[in-house]
């Protein structure tokens with residue numbers, strides 16, 4: 001079953017409907033957004049950019065792509081795919097948005113799992129980093145790709161069944177706006193022991209912070225419906241994978257020079273994966 005293209009977007013300048021003609025998305029006020037040669041569309045207005053090149057850099061995205069392609073985080077991808085599969089039951093149509101998709105590893109594996117069913121699937125990867133969205137389109141050209149912010153998602157109200165947000169920056173008001181009644185927010189966040197080997201090398205004093213607080217998202221209509229720990233020990237990873245892991249996480253930028261030097265010496269270690277998958281579902285519809 002093929003993945004379906006988007007048919008409607010929302011103009012980031014005036015919130016009018018954007019429709020596609022040829023290689024351009026256009027609204028009634030004639031704001032135009034061209035489709036890039038890689039197939040994605042950039043809907044991040046210059047005035048909404050806090051930097052010239054927002055989000056993860058080209059190097060971070062390449063490191064994450066190579067690390068994830070080596071399969072070390074497969075247990076997380078599998079658990080996410082099983083979670084989404086269970087949520088969609090026997091639905092024959094599904095629209096899924098990955099908000100902060102990075103280079104599309106998790107969205108693509110969720111789609112691979114769903115497409116074994118007889119389902120019409122529309123899957124969109126959105127990220128504020130153009131490098132991320134480009135890489136996502138290279139991974140799978142059939143995924144829709146949007147350069148945009150979770151703060152202003154250029155999709156119509158009530159257009160998605162699922163919003164995926166893995167290791168990301170959730171903006172619950174926007175996630176809820178784009179979800180259809182009965183929709184789900186599927187999140188993956190690091191637990192206290194996640195990458196403890198890497199963090200112990202980098203920091204003198206390792207913080208064991210609990211997973212992100214999701215209570216601001218919960219109310220009478222939106223409730224936690226799934227909470228599942230994914231814990232695993234990786235196979236032995238080599239020096240290059242250790243380096244990729246360091247570059248793809250924020251730890252590289254937070255570490256002192258001594259911490260970075262210690263981390264650069266790591267090789268042939270196993271790492272701990274400790275991830276919490278949570279689903280926030282709209283309950284009273």
Ligand SMILES: C[S@@+](CC[C@H](N)C(=O)[O-])C[C@H]1O[C@@H](n2cnc3c(N)ncnc32)[C@H](O)[C@@H]1O
Pocket residue numbers: 054055056064099100101102103104105106126127128129132148149150151165166167168169
């Ligand atoms: C830690 S990475 C996770 C990427 C991917 N979800 C994964 O799990 O592999 C966080 C991603 O969020 C993106 N990002 C940061 N701020 C964002 C925002 N306001 N809106 C959308 N994406 C954002 C970054 O560019 C980066 O790709």
